[in-house]
Amino acid sequence: MSKINCILRTFLLLFVLSFLLACALVCRAATPDAEALLKRSDAYRNGWPSYVLKVKITHYESGKTDEEKLYEVSQKGTEKTYVEFLSPREKGQHLLMLGDDMWVYLPDTSRPVRITPLERLNGDASNGDVARTNYAVDYSAVYLRTEKLGAENCYVLDLTARRKGSTYQRILYWLRIEDARPVRAEFYLTSGKHIKSASFDEYVSVGGTSQLRRWTLYDEIRHNSRSVLEYSGIAPRELPDKLFYQGRTDRF
Amino acid sequence: MIMRFAISIVLALIVWQFHAVAQDAPQSEPRHDFRYAFSAIDDATFDSDLRPPLPATATMLKDPSVTLLQNQLLLEPSFTLRYHSRWSLASSVVGLADTFHGLSAADFNPPAGYPQVVTSLNAAIEPYTGTRTQFRVKETYAGLSAGDFDFMLGRRIVRWGTGYAFSPAGVLDPPRNPTNPTDRLNLNQGRDMVKVDYVRGPHAFSLVWSTSALAPAGSNLRDTTAFRYNILVHGFDTSLIAGDDRGGDAFGGLTFTRVFGQAWELHGEGAWREHEAILLGAKYTTTTGVSFIGEFYTPPNIPYYRNMSIGPTAGRQHYGLIYASKSRLRELPGWKQWDLSASIVTNLDDRSYTAILDANRRFGNHFSSYLHMEVPQGSKASDYGATPYSAATSVGVRFQL
Numbered sequence: 151m152s153k154i155n156c157i158l159r160t161f162l163l164l165f166v167l168s169f170l171l172a173c174a175l176v177c178r179a180a181t182p183d184a185e186a187l188l189k190r191s192d193a194y195r196n197g198w199p200s201y202v203l204k205v206k207i208t209h210y211e212s213g214k215t216d217e218e219k220l221y222e223v224s225q226k227g228t229e230k231t232y233v234e235f236l237s238p239r240e241k242g243q244h245l246l247m248l249g250d251d252m253w254v255y256l257p258d259t260s261r262p263v264r265i266t267p268l269e270r271l272n273g274d275a276s277n278g279d280v281a282r283t284n285y286a287v288d289y290s291a292v293y294l295r296t297e298k299l300g301a302e303n304c305y306v307l308d309l310t311a312r313r314k315g316s317t318y319q320r321i322l323y324w325l326r327i328e329d330a331r332p333v334r335a336e337f338y339l340t341s342g343k344h345i346k347s348a349s350f351d352e353y354v355s356v357g358g359t360s361q362l363r364r365w366t367l368y369d370e371i372r373h374n375s376r377s378v379l380e381y382s383g384i385a386p387r388e389l390p391d392k393l394f395y396q397g398r399t400d401r402f
Numbered sequence: 403m404i405m406r407f408a409i410s411i412v413l414a415l416i417v418w419q420f421h422a423v424a425q426d427a428p429q430s431e432p433r434h435d436f437r438y439a440f441s442a443i444d445d446a447t448f449d450s451d452l453r454p455p456l457p458a459t460a461t462m463l464k465d466p467s468v469t470l471l472q473n474q475l476l477l478e479p480s481f482t483l484r485y486h487s488r489w490s491l492a493s494s495v496v497g498l499a500d501t502f503h504g505l506s507a508a509d510f511n512p513p514a515g516y517p518q519v520v521t522s523l524n525a526a527i528e529p530y531t532g533t534r535t536q537f538r539v540k541e542t543y544a545g546l547s548a549g550d551f552d553f554m555l556g557r558r559i560v561r562w563g564t565g566y567a568f569s570p571a572g573v574l575d576p577p578r579n580p581t582n583p584t585d586r587l588n589l590n591q592g593r594d595m596v597k598v599d600y601v602r603g604p605h606a607f608s609l610v611w612s613t614s615a616l617a618p619a620g621s622n623l624r625d626t627t628a629f630r631y632n633i634l635v636h637g638f639d640t641s642l643i644a645g646d647d648r649g650g651d652a653f654g655g656l657t658f659t660r661v662f663g664q665a666w667e668l669h670g671e672g673a674w675r676e677h678e679a680i681l682l683g684a685k686y687t688t689t690t691g692v693s694f695i696g697e698f699y700t701p702p703n704i705p706y707y708r709n710m711s712i713g714p715t716a717g718r719q720h721y722g723l724i725y726a727s728k729s730r731l732r733e734l735p736g737w738k739q740w741d742l743s744a745s746i747v748t749n750l751d752d753r754s755y756t757a758i759l760d761a762n763r764r765f766g767n768h769f770s771s772y773l774h775m776e777v778p779q780g781s782k783a784s785d786y787g788a789t790p791y792s793a794a795t796s797v798g799v800r801f802q803l
Contacts, residue, residue, distance in 0.1 A: 152500050211738075218767060238802045241439040242480075251637060258584035261561035264639065264667050265661040270686040314664070340664070341689070357428045385428035392550065392601040393769065396639055397608075397632040 184291035184307050188323070190330040194350075195283040197359040198386035200226045204236075205280055205381055212374045221280055229282040230394040233277070243318070246396055247281045250315030253396050262396055267314060278317025279379070281369065285309060285323070288316040296327070299334060303327045318345070332362070344370045356384045434485055445587060445798035446471060449791040452505075470504040470530060470791075478588055480541075490545040493649040496589060501533040510657035541592045552599040559592035560610065562630055562643060564657045564669040567723040567747060568699035570679035570707070571643055571655035571671040573628050574610060580723065580747040581756050581776055593623070606632040610645075624650050637661065643673075651675045651706070665689075677702035683723075695725040719785075720750040739764040747786070754780025754787040770800045 188275040205221040220236040235243040242257035253262040254277075269277075282288060289309035297306050302324075309321040317337075324334040332350040339345050361384050369375035411483030449470045480494035505527055512519050543556025559576060563569025567580040576590035595612035608630040614623035643655035655673040662668065667685040672678060683697035699721040701707035703714065712719060727743035741762040748755035756778040764770045774796040780787025 159714050236437075238439075239764070239770070241437075241802070248634070251634070251639075256584075257588075258586070259561065261563070264564075264661055264669070266661050266667050266685070266687045267664045268691070269693065270687060339689075362602045383429055385430070387431060390547075391603070392552070392599075393545075395606055396634055397641070 155279050171214055172362070173214050182293055182305055184305075185286065185324055187293075187305060187330045188287040188289070188291040188309070191323070191325050191332050192284050192286050194331055194353065194360060194362045196225065196367055197356065197361050197384070200387060200389045201385060202387045202389075203384040207280075208378045208380070210376050210378070217313040223280060224389050224393060225283075226389045226391075226394060228287040230391075231281040232393055233281055244279055246394060247315070248394060248396060251396070252277070252281070252315070267317075276317060282315065288313055289321060290374075291323075294322075297324065299324055302333050304333050305330075306358060331360070332365075338398060346370055354384075357386065415746040431487075434483070435487075436481065436483050438479070438481040440480075440803040441476075441588070442801045443474070443476040443478070443587060443798055445474045445476070445796055447474070447794055447796040448793050451792035453790040468509060470502060470507050472490075473503070474587065474590075475499040475501075475502045476587060478540075488547050491543075491545075492545070493542040494540040495542075495712075496536075496540055498536045498538065498589075499533060500536070502530050505530045536560075537589055538589065540590065547651065550600055550602050551695050552597075552601075554595075554597040554599075557592045557594050558589060558597065560595070560597070562628075562641060562655075562657065563671055563701070564659050565671055565681045565683055565697060566695050566725065567697055567745075568681050568701075568721060569671060570673035570681055570699070570701060571641075571657050573626065573643060573645055573653060573655065573673075574612060580721070581758055586760075586772075586774065591618070593617070593626075604635070606630075608632070624648050629683065675702075675706055676704050677718075679707060690728075691730075692726060692728045697721075697723040709785055711785050716751075722748050722750055749785040752780060752784040752787075754778070754784035756786045756789070768802055770802075772796075772798050772800065774798075 159180075176335045195402050202222065202224050205223055207221070208215060209217045209219075213358040217251045219240065222234045222236060224234075229247075229249045231245075231247040233245040233247075235241065235245070244255040246253045246255070246262065252265050252267075254265050255262045285291075288311060290312045292308045292310075294306045304324040304326055307323040307325065309323055311319050319340040320338040320342075322336040322338075323332065325331065326333055331353065334350070335348040337345060337346040337348070347368045347370055348365055349368075350362060351385050352356065352362075353360050354363040355361070362381060364378065364380045367377045367379065369377075444582075452468050466493040478494070480492070482490060482492040484490045507520075507524060507527065510523055510527075512523055516526045533795045539557055541556070541558050543554055543558045543582070545555075546553045560574045560577075561569070561572055562570030563575055563578075565572075565578075567578070567583045569575055569578050572578065574593055576585070576592070579585075580668070593612045594611050594614075594616050597608065599612045600607045610626070610628045610630075612623075612626045612628075614621070614625055617623040625648035626645060627648075628643060630637070630641050630643045632641045634640075637660050641655075641661045643657070643658045644653070646652045653673060653675040655671065657671045659667065659669040665687045669681075669683045669685075671681040679701040680701075681697060681699045683695065686694045688694075700718060701721075702718055703712065703716055707719075708714070709719075723745060725743065725745035727741070728739045731737035731742065733739045741749075741760075743760045743762075745758045746755050747758070756776055758777075759775045760772065762770055762772045776789075776790070778786045778789035782788060
């Protein structure tokens with residue numbers, strides 16, 4: 151009898167331990183790795199280590215087209231971005247980002263001019279929206295909740311700026327559960343002011359990778375204002391380091 | 403029959419798949435790349451109370467001063483052609499038609515019976531009358547990129563200075579006018595030079611030899627050899643400059659810029675040419691997008707730095723600048739297309755100054771209009787007070803393609 155009791159007690163102990171272990175594993179699996187999700191979502195805007203693309207920004211005011219701007223972006227790694235301004239009024243201007251440092255080259259001054267982080271926020275779609283697209287480098291991520299947004303089941307991440315070069319202080323980021331594809335974002339300044347929202351509208355396959363094709367920025371201060379950013383000509387490209395040299399006045 | 407139908411379906415599927423793959427494939431790098439720009443500006447400038455620098459015949463002026471209208475029509479095409487990211491060819495030119503109104507021989511009372519006085523008077527006022535055309539080559543150069551080296555030959559605007567209104571270390575820079583530091587009409591011309599750049603990691607070396615052989619008459623340029631080492635270290639964008647003007651001085655210089663926090667940028671220059679010249683400046687950006695720039699500049703009183711209105715015995719000069727600007731006044735309804743800026747440049751020794759106001763309004767993607775005003779103040783013998791007008795007001799229209 152005592153032998154049977156001993157066996158039963160052992161069984162019960164093993165069963166309880168297994169149950170507790172299983173619970174721990176399930177709980178851990180239910181909380182997604184926010185940093186990994188963020189890195190995975192960046193791949194939709196940074197499909198290769200080095201690439202070029204064209205960005206067309208159309209600004210709408212009260213539903214009417216207000217302004218159009220065109221840029222060519224060259225990106226190498228996560229720290230080097232070179233943006234050439236192609237719109238008629240801005241031709242000859244260039245923007246260079248190296249880590250936390252940014253310069254704008256103006257034909258008027260014929261030399262690179264250092265710009266501050268606050269100057270990057272100029273414009274409906276800011277220089278930062280165009281030049282800084284690696285959120286995993288600029289922000290630390292925390293998982294908040296799971297939420298259904300329209301027809302999409304999404305993870306909601308809370309991103310906090312971790313470097314001076316970050317365009318925004320905080321971002322709320324909705325990523326599709328099945329593939330971490332960005333769906334929506336809300337952008338906040340250091341003051342806590344909700345300044346912009348974004349919807350990630352269209353994706354396209356380029357060289358076998360899904361890349362963001364179009365997204366919309368909504369102005370949360372002037373609610374009748376929005377900017378649509380459309381990407382085209384997305385292509386991997388070998389880019390020399392000297393393209394990203396801050397003192398080079400020999401631009402295109 | 404069924405077999406033919408099946409083969410057609412298979413062929414159609416194959417064609418569709420190829421088309422899909424072709425659409426999916428990223429674009430390859432183009433062999434040639436061409437960029438162009440065109441700008442047309444019509445600028446009308448009114449010089450109020452102009453005291454034209456006339457010879458003794460000025461005593462015959464009916465009124466002590468005149469209001470002169472200068473209308474400038476500028477056509478500014480530019481292009482750059484790049485071949486295989488190695489070879490490049492670029493050019494930027496300006497066609498200028500300059501018309502004056504407001505001054506003529508009728509404004510004078512020359513003494514009767516002295517035809518040589520009338521001839522002398524007409525020659526003196528000739529620069530302020532009629533229409534003149536010019537063709538200026540701002541830049542024309544060819545470039546070759548080979549590994550870490552870039553070679554350039556031709557006329558090029560090169561600016562090594564970091565200052566906004568002043569730049570003692572800008573040894574190759576076009577002349578900087580503190581009341582028009584951005585060259586708003588794009589009239590500056592580059593220098594003819596051979597330039598070699600070597601960029602390796604964070605280090606950049608530039609060697610320039612510039613000739614004055616083709617420089618415009620009266621430009622005061624010499625053949626210049628200059629070297630610059632540039633590096634970005636802990637956020638400091640720093641340059642060391644050394645060189646020599648043939649038949650003139652050897653010189654050295656140092657420049658730096660650094661951003662602190664979210665809103666501050668500091669910049670400075672030091673140059674040595676017989677004596678030292680120092681520039682210290684800062685820029686502050688508010689959360690509403692207003693930018694402020696302040697600069698302090700002190701050059702020695704030597705011919706290289708001296709303004710025409712400063713005497714050779716006046717000693718070292720001290721200048722200050724305060725500048726404020728806001729692009730796209732979004733916060734004000736109906737003002738989104740406006741840019742505004744205002745500045746004061748002052749000589750701290752004789753307390754003369756010039757106040758400058760700029761307003762720019764955009765119309766669509768191609769057109770803009772602007773207002774530019776300069777109001778100098780100070781005694782007639784002072785640096786800015788010696789300006790021969792009481793106010794210069796410019797209005798203009800710009801078209802860009």
